[in-house]
Amino acid sequence: MGYQIIGDTAMLLHFGFLAYVMFGGFLGWKWPKAFWPHLIIAAYGLGIVLIDWPCLLTEIEEWARVSNGGAPMPNGFIDHYLTGVIYPREHLLTSRIVIGAVVAVSWAGTAWRAAHRGGAAPVAAPVKKP
Incomplete structure (x- = not known):
């Protein structure tokens, strides 16, 4: 029972990790400092x-699966839960490109928002001459 809970918890954390890798960069749009932890996690x-x-x-x-008497995942988490389930096996590269594009868009948006929020001077209204 304990090994089952550990394994299920690791699986849920794994899905959270993948969601953060793909979408966590968008947090930088609101909180620019959130970019740096996302950069580290995405690099990992x-x-x-x-x-x-x-x-x-x-x-x-x-470890939890084997300790609970189950079979190990043959090729790891992604092959076991995602490849062939969420997307066809032949589209593994496509899925990676899409994930990379989503991360790139989130980072570009973070940079754009930081540039327009931070040191840039606001546009002044035209001055009316008396």
Whole structure:
């Protein structure tokens, strides 16, 4: 029972992690300082995908599954829960490009809003001559 709870919690945190990687950059539109934590998390997510860094949440879920008598996920969290379920297997690259584009748009929006909110002087109304 305890291993099941740990595994389910790791799975839910994993979905939250992926949602934050994809959409967390939009928090910077309201709070510009939120960009920096998102940059770190997105870089870690990119490292997991490109460099095959280990994912702590995947390892915890695997451990809990096996300790509970279940089978490990053959190719990790993404292959188990997303690939072939949320999008077809042949569109893995497309899904990664879409995620990257969403992150890029969120960061560009954060930069644009910061530039127009921060140091830029507001546009003055025209002065009427007496």
